[in-house]
Amino acid sequence: MLKKKIAFIGPGVMAEAMIAGLLRKKLANSENITAAGPREERGIELTKKYGIKSNTDNSSAASRADVVVLSVKPQRLTEVMKGLKGIRSDALVLSIIAGANIKKISAGLKHKSVVRSMPNTPGQIGEGITVWTSSKEVTEEQQEMARAILGALGDEVFVEDESYLDMATALSGSGPAYVFLFTEALIDAGVHMGFPRRIAEQLVLQTIKGSVSFYHQAGRHPATLRNQVTSPGGTSAEALYYLEKAGFRTAISRAIWAAYQRSLELGKEKPGHIDTNDEER
Numbered sequence: 001m002l003k004k005k006i007a008f009i010g011p012g013v014m015a016e017a018m019i020a021g022l023l024r025k026k027l028a029n030s031e032n033i034t035a036a037g038p039r040e041e042r043g044i045e046l047t048k049k050y051g052i053k054s055n056t057d058n059s060s061a062a063s064r065a066d067v068v069v070l071s072v073k074p075q076r077l078t079e080v081m082k083g084l085k086g087i088r089s090d091a092l093v094l095s096i097i098a099g100a101n102i103k104k105i106s107a108g109l110k111h112k113s114v115v116r117s118m119p120n121t122p123g124q125i126g127e128g129i130t131v132w133t134s135s136k137e138v139t140e141e142q143q144e145m146a147r148a149i150l151g152a153l154g155d156e157v158f159v160e161d162e163s164y165l166d167m168a169t170a171l172s173g174s175g176p177a178y179v180f181l182f183t184e185a186l187i188d189a190g191v192h193m194g195f196p197r198r199i200a201e202q203l204v205l206q207t208i209k210g211s212v213s214f215y216h217q218a219g220r221h222p223a224t225l226r227n228q229v230t231s232p233g234g235t236s237a238e239a240l241y242y243l244e245k246a247g248f249r250t251a252i253s254r255a256i257w258a259a260y261q262r263s264l265e266l267g268k269e270k271p272g273h274i275d276t277n278d279e280e281r
Contacts, residue, residue, distance in 0.1 A: 001027045001028055001145060001148050002026075002027070002028060002029055002032075003029075003032070004028065004032060004066040004067060004145060005032045005033075005034070005064055005065045005066050005067070006022070006028060006032060006033050006034070006065060006066065006067045006068075006069065006149070007033075007034045007035075007036060007061040007062050007064070007065035007067070007068050007069065008033070008034070008035045008036065008069045008071055009036050009037070009058050009061065009062060009068060009069065009070050009071065009072060009080060009084070010036075010037055010070065010071040010072035010073075010076075010080070011035035011036065011037045011042050011043060011046055011054070011071075012037075012071055012072075012073075013121075013124065014071055014096055014119060014121075014123065014124075014153075015035060015069065015071040016046065016124075017119075017123045017124040017128075017153060018069065018071075018096075018123070018149060018152055018153060019033055019035070019046070019050055019052060020050065020124075020152075021123070021126055021152025021153055022149065022152045023050060024126070024152070025151075025152055027148050027149070027152060030050055030051035030052050031051070031052075031053070033050070033052040033053065034052065034053040034054065034055055034061045034064070034065070035047075035052060035053070035054050035055070035061075036054070036055040036056070036057065036058045036060075036061035036062070037056065037058075038056060039056075040054075040056050042054075043055065043056065058080065058083055058084055059083065059084055059085040059086050062084055062085075062086065062087050062091075063085070063086035063087065063088065065087075065088070065091055066088075066090075066091055066092065066145075067091065067092045067093075067094055067145060067146075067149065068084075068087055068091055068092070068093045068094070069094045069095075069096065069149070070093065070094070070095040070096065070097055070100075070105070071096050071097070072097065073097075074097050074098050074099050074100060074266050077097055077100055077104075077105075077108070078108065081105070081108035081109055082108075084109060087109060087111055089111075090113075091111075091113070092113050092114075092115060092138065092142040092145060092146065093105060093109060093111055093113060093114045093115070094114075094115045094117065094146055094149060094150075095114065095115065095116050095117065096117050096118070096119055098118065098169050098173060098263060098266060099166070099169065099262070099263045099264070099265070099266025099267045100116070100266065100267060101116065101162060101165075101267040102114045102116050102133075102134075102135050102162060104267060106135065112135060112137035113134075113135060113137045113138045113139070113142060114134065114135045114137075114138070115132055115133070115134045115135075115138060115142070115143075115146045116132065116133055116134070116162065116165055117130050117131065117132035117133075117146070117150055117156075117165075118130060118131050118132070118165050118168045118169050118172070118173045119150065119153050119173070120172050120173050120174075120175060120176055121176045122154065122176060123153030123154050126152070126153065126154050127154050128153040128154035128155070129154055129155045129156070129157065129172050130150045130153055130154070130155070130156045130157070131156075131157045131159060131164060131165060131168035131172065132146065132150055132156060132157070132158055132159070132165075133158065133159050133160065133161070133162050133164070133165060134146065143158075165263075166260055166263040166264050166267065167260060169259065169260070169263040170256045170257070170258075170259035170260035170262075170263055171256060174256075174259045178252070178255070178256075179208075183204055183205070183208060186200075186204040186207075187200045187201050187204050188200075190203060190204065226240075
């Protein structure tokens with residue numbers, strides 16, 4: 001990995017998290033990493049921060065790379081793929097783009113060796129979880145490279161069935177948003193009762209952190225742990241009754257299903273054909 005050249009096409013938040021993780025874990029040399037994107041000031045910022053190279057020409061950056069990481073917004077993928085030329089035939093393309101399936105990426109780039117992955121935002125601090133899969137043309141060595149790069153974000157899970165990626169997008173990829181919304185609602189409830197916001201935040205954040213740690217150590221089903229703190233006729237029982245009455249579980253399930261359907265929709269959008277006019281533009 002230390003000798004491999006890696007180009008990030010789209011130097012956003014997740015790309016920076018991967019760059020930071022690779023350097024922190026000494027899996028890559030800074031001089032072998034290039035961040036490519038249209039905003040020159042963003043490239044300069046990353047160069048100053050990590051000592052990597054930057055480029056405003058995506059094709060130039062990709063043509064020199066052993067691994068090309070696609071890290072642009074889903075809505076920009078088609079346009080970006082039209083402008084990507086010269087990817088080496090032996091290079092690995094690794095995508096972290098929500099909803100973009102292997103078939104779409106392979107057709108858009110005319111490239112066979114593709115890894116599709118779905119990380120999440122806790123990867124920015126090395127505490128993420130990434131689900132990934134690969135096309136049949138990806139070699140064993142390339143799979144190990146992908147595993148190392150994605151491992152820089154935290155845990156990684158390889159799956160054979162690509163359909164799991166859309167499910168992971170809805171569950172773990174978008175998952176932090178659900179957790180943050182729940183956290184915000186708890187804090188606001190505390191403030192509504194009369195707590196100063198700083199105390200409400202402290203109580204809620206440590207409760208969530210402690211509950212997750214307790215769950216890991218206890219090794220029991222969440223329902224069992226929930227029952228342990230739900231005394232008959234008590235405060236927890238009263239609160240849970242209202243949550244169930246309000247359709248709490250159903251709302252979560254439907255929200256995740258909606259995210260899953262959206263991920264499928266993104267994958268169905270056609271990449272568009274690259275013709276002479278497209279190249280000239």
